[in-house]
Amino acid sequence: MSPLPEKPLILIDGSSYLFRAYHALPPLETTRGQATGAIKGVINMVRSLIKEYPDSPIAVVFDAKGKTFRNDIYKDYKAHRPPMPDDLRSQIEPIHEIIKAMGLPLIVVPGVEADDVIGTLARQATELKRDTLISTGDKDLAQLVNEHITLLNTMNKEVLDIEGVKTKFGLTPEQIIDYLGLMGDKSDNIPGVPSVGPKTAVKWLAEYGTAEVLIEHADDIKGKVGEKLREHIEQLRMSCELATIKLDVELDVGPNELVHSPVDKEALLSWFLTLEFRTWVKELEAEGVKAEALQVEGEPASVEGADSIDESNESEAFPQPENIEYQTILNSDQFESLLSEIKKTDRLAIALETDGAQFMLAQIVGLSLSVKPGQASYIPLGHVYEGSPEQLNIDDVLKALQPVLEDESIFKAGHDLKYMSHVLANVGIKLAGRRFDTMLQSYVLNSVAHKHTLAKLTSTYLQEDKHLLEELLGKGRNKLTYAEVEIEKASAYSAQNADFTFRLQQGLAVKLKQTGELADIYQYKEIALLPSLYTMEQQGIRVDVFSLAQQSEELGLRLDELEQEAYTLAGEEFNLASPAQLQKIFYEKLNYPVIKKTKGGQPSTAEPILQELALDYPLPKLLLEYRTLSKLKSTYTDKLPQDVNPQTGRIHSTFQQAVAATGRLSSTDPNLQNIPIRTEEGRRIRKAFIAEEGKILMAADYSQVELRIMAHLSGDEGLRTAFQEGLDVHRATAAEIFDVSLDQVNNDQRRSAKAINFGLIYGMSAFGLAKQLGIGRHEAQEYVERYFHRYPGVRDYMEDTRQVANEQGYVETLFGRRLYLPDIHASNGMLRKAAERTAINAPMQGTAADIIKRAMIDIQHWLDIAGLDARLLLQVHDELVFEVRESDLALLSEGVEFRMASAAALDVPLIVDIGSGANWDEAH
Structure with a gap:
């Protein structure tokens, strides 16, 4: 492959990169909801080309709106393309305006496509003996390649010159049009010749050279594919015409007129502020550029008024330190110095790194602390690998940090503070002080905008990339535990966690205060709920593993019976869990009516279809029972005993606050909220949840709350x-x-x-x-x-x-x-x-969630001071489950009913149904 030209004319296929960036890159958006992923991807690519070719003229070409001359040739050209997604359309204008502000020519010509404009300019440059580099990911442009024209895919660095085209396609650039015409193009709805794929197209063109010569010898092509060719000769000619890039578009400028204008740095800064591209903002501000954010015209209406935050204060809200200072604490002098600094602060961000076990069993491997933006210290405490350096004694470090972590006057920031509280409790430390949880702050601000991981918050609000745990640990058989990660790498990862948490909590707190009642929702519902959830998770609930084992055995026997009955009804043995085999039995052998097909065109065997077929046929009815019982067995009767903590003999589920969009809690590891209650088998599973000796379970359930x-x-x-x-x-x-x-x-x-x-x-x-x-x-x-x-x-x-x-x-x-x-x-x-x-x-769902959270907070506070031998164990939808000594049942029932009923002042009464028993089913 020949070297790339030194100072070529560079033509950027903007439309190609727009769609590729949209589909290939993470869906970034601003805090106001404006999508920015495609903008960042396209502009990043343009900036990289400017940096690599500082002396080259660069122009960016986009498709115009509306139809082109190809629609006159074939009315169904691109007819099957879905409309552009709304969140992509909203990014086009900002891209155009940023490119103009960068001083680059932006070319959009109605009636033709970007390919035609690029082809025309490249041809004109070739006639002037000028080299052209086309930056694109579109294979169609390979037809333009010659001794002066080269393609560069900026995303994967693929270069296509004449030899590159031959290597990639097995054809010369001159044959690409016929290659595309033969195969057709589904995305553009170019029909091509049916049944002809890349191999056949290359084979024919290798033998006959061109499509026209192939047509002359169409009678020589044997088999069905030959018949297809002969039946679609005119369609082939039309497809080749559609695939041909126009080289004579009337343009206002030629290659020599594509010169750069001065960069409008103020306009660029305004756009970067508006789109929250903070790294680029810092670059321009470092040059002394000043500007204000813009109101994006065409910004999605769904975010209009969604956030009352003054974005001009965004940079101050989220600190951007000039210098990053991370250190690893390996000796007592360093630790004493850090401890001295921490004791002077009133705000501390914490990042705990553990061995990844369930929170009741997790062991601390290291921790990072940050007291100011851009600074963090990692203290390795349990790394074990060959050549690992000596580390401070974990007991000594935790003993020294305990007064700080338990100090009520020091604000504590973390990402998922509930998990940290559990892990610290495992070593006898009770995390105290006002809490700033970045996960919950993000969730309250917008529960559905994105995932509430620290990595996502970092990219969204700080515009920085965070080291990922998966990158440290690896995958598969060679996956490491955190203790096996080299300290240098672990330190970089963990220090970032603490630093970014510190920066995020400050900015997110500002945003919450500036957005309606959300600061109160965060402080007085989500943060206030943490002690209640922590207690529930610590307490756990007992299960009768012997009862579950017995039920599992019975379910297994019943499943075996159902299998044999299914074989009898089908007249043969088959895999009841295989959709393909079910399709064959249902629709080919038993001739059941096809009610619905899958996206792939196959008759569906999904549950709604089985339910409909079950009204008339015995086998689908049997399969519904089989699926129900199989799920109960695999999800509950087999799995729940494995979830019992060996130290406590109880199941400790995690109650997630930052998952459900409406504010409702969800339960994981295991999920205790989806155990069925309308079937006898489901109720038997609930019977396996029991009270410890000397106590009973009490369930309190809101009646028809929504x-x-x-x-x-x-x-x-x-x-x-x-x-x-x-x-x-x-x-x-x-x-x-x-x-x-x-x-x-x-x-x-x-x-x-x-x-x-x-x-x-x-x-x-x-x-x-x-x-x-x-x-x-x-x-x-x-x-x-x-x-x-x-x-x-x-x-x-x-x-x-x-x-x-x-x-x-x-x-x-x-x-x-x-x-x-x-x-x-x-x-x-x-x-x-x-x-x-x-x-x-x-x-209604969200208000119900808020009501039961208010009740839980009030009940937990009451239980802490009432002296009752009672604990809140579970929250399931609109129900709370308690474990209580029987002598305290009446007081608990009265106190819980009162607090649940008075959790909200509605115009209608809140009614609470209360029951009790030796197990959950009896209590419900």
Whole structure:
């Protein structure tokens, strides 16, 4: 391969890189929700070319909006392309404006594509004997390559000159058009010749040279592919024409006029501030450039008004230190110096590194501390590998740090402080002081914007790359424990964690204060909830492993029976878990009707399909039972005994605060929130959750809390009256929509009313209601219309909520928690409708989450001082589970009911159902 030219004309295929950057790079966005991933990717590429070719003229070419001359040739050209995603479209204008501010010519020509403009300029440059370097990832441009034109893929550094094209495609550049014409292009909807792929195209062109010569010898091509060729000769000619890059576009400039303008550094800085590209902001500010952020025109409407933060203070909110000073503490002098510095501070960021075990068993390998932006110290305490240096004694270090970590006057910042509290508790340290948890700060600011990992927060708010744990530990058989990581690498990783946490907590705290009631949600709900969750996780819950083992054995026997019954019904043995084999049995052997196909075009065997088939056929019904029991066995009866902590004999689940979009808690390792309660097998699993000797379990469950919240939020008098008078709300609703008295409501009417009550708050349509109730769509629609006629306040609330969601891009709970709706303005109708349904339900789910969190905080505080022998063990949806000495049951029941019922002042009463028993099922 020949060397690249020294000072070529550089033509950048902007459209190619726009889409590649969008799909290949992480989906970055600003704190206001403006997508920036593609912008950063494209501009990074342009900057790298400027740096590599400082003396070369550079122009950037983009496709224009609208159709091109190729649509006149073939009306279906690019017809199957989906519309550009909204979050990509919003990035085009900023890219164009930044390129102009960089002083580069930006070329957009209507009626043709970027390829045609690039081809024309490259041809003109060749005629002037000038070398051209085309920066692109588009294979179509390989047809332009000659002794003066070379392609460079900036993303993977691939270079295509004449020899490069031959090596990559097995063809000359002159044959690329016919190659593309033969194969066609699905993305552009160029039809090509059916059944012809790359191998066939290369083979034919190697033998015949061109498509026209191939056409002349079409009768010589044997087999079905020959028939296809002969049937589609005109289509082949048209496809070649579509694939041909136009080389005579009328342009206002030629190669010699593509000169750089002066860089508008103020405009660049304004854009970089607006888009929160902080590294580039620092570069320009270091040169003395000053500017203010812009309001991006065309910024997604879904974020309008979503954040009241003064972004001009963003740089101050998130400190950007001039120097980074990380150190590794390996001797007592260094440690004493660090300890002296820490004792002078009132704010400390902590990063704990452990052996990765479950929080009750985790061992500290090292820790990092930071007391100011850009500075952090890593103290290795348990690294063991060949050649590892001597480290400070872990007991001595922790004993010296204990007074600081337990000092109430020192603010503690960390990412997932609950986990840190557990790990420190394992060594006898009780983390104290006001807490700043960056994970929870991010979650409260916007629960759905992105994952709330430290790495994601670092890239989003600090615009810096963080070392990743996976990079340190590796994968597969050679994966290391943290103790086996070299101290130098571990130090760089952990010190970053502490430093970035320190910087993030300061900026996120500012943002919370400037955004509605979110600072209160964070401080008085999420942070205040930590002691309750910590106690629940520490306490855990006992399980009867022998009962689970017995049930697992019984389930195994029943599964074996079901397998044999399935073989009999199918007339052969097959794998009940194999969709491919089920398809063959169902649709080829037993000739079941095909209700729905998969994306790949195969008849579906998904659960909804089995449920429909089960109405008429025995095998699908049997398979549904098999799948249900198999999941119970693998997920619960087999797995739960393995989750028992060997030291405590209890299961210690983790309750996640920063996962569910609505503010609800989720349970992991293991998940205790999805154990079924409507089947006998599910209830048997709950029976295996037992109280310790001398105690019983008590369950307290909110009754119909989301419907009660709907009554409050909507203000509907009929719904409020039903709850205020203590009526059976489903029976009352049935009486309203069926126009009968309460005592005349039958069970079927009550069942329909219940489906409507719950279905509507989850956005169920008349079609969905019809399916659930097994009635006609017209009849279901009549039910819905009667419901809204009787409860007009509910309809008004739904319409008002949709309007609010569309106007501001989010809805709020009763307490001010914001629930953002990124798809509320999506061009895809299904996504938009789903977002509208979420907008209606989210305030109810979110308010229910806020209410039970308030109750948990109050109950935990009461338990801490009441002197009862009682502990909160679990939170499952709207239910709290306690373990209590039987003599204290009455006091616990009274105190819990009072605090749960008074957790929110609604216009309707909050009702709490309480039960108790030796196991969870009895208590429910």
